[in-house]
Amino acid sequence: MILARNDEVLVRRHHGELTLVFDDTLYKLNAVGEDVWRMVDGKKTQGDLIQSMCGLYDADKGEIGSDIEGFLSDLIRDGLVFEK
Template sequence: MKVQKEFVLREIAGDYVIIPTGKTVLTFNGLITVNEVGADLWKMLQSEVTFGDLLKGILEIYDVDEETAKEDIQEFLDTLIEGGILDKPEETEE
């Protein structure tokens, strides 16, 4: 999975926001505010990655248990999918 190139992450006054660019501005109303974990996930999603890749990256960066990390990653991905920023990944094994 990989995020669409029409969206970018910006840091504004210490907050991270995902904003649309180009013609996407006409169809996507608003922006999405994310925390540091979300910003790190966003950076990983700039290239083709699997859920397992995201999980491994977060577990290496943060002191968090695996179950909590899985839940948080899935919640973040669901938000991106609902916003049309990330295509729903096909069902594959991790």
């Protein structure tokens, strides 16, 4: 499935950190989370995102995949990202 951002999420940079605001909740992203958020563009699948992240970071593909899947699951559960 293609992943897209919820247009109702407010995105702010505060003291160098990317912060997402949705439904009265703040989500502070680290550098990896920020990369994932940027790549969720309504054109890529979860597999595409994992492949792109493997190109950016020198880590085990299985570990990257597991981490990205968990992070995306949280974003979907909380309504910041949806599958289309």
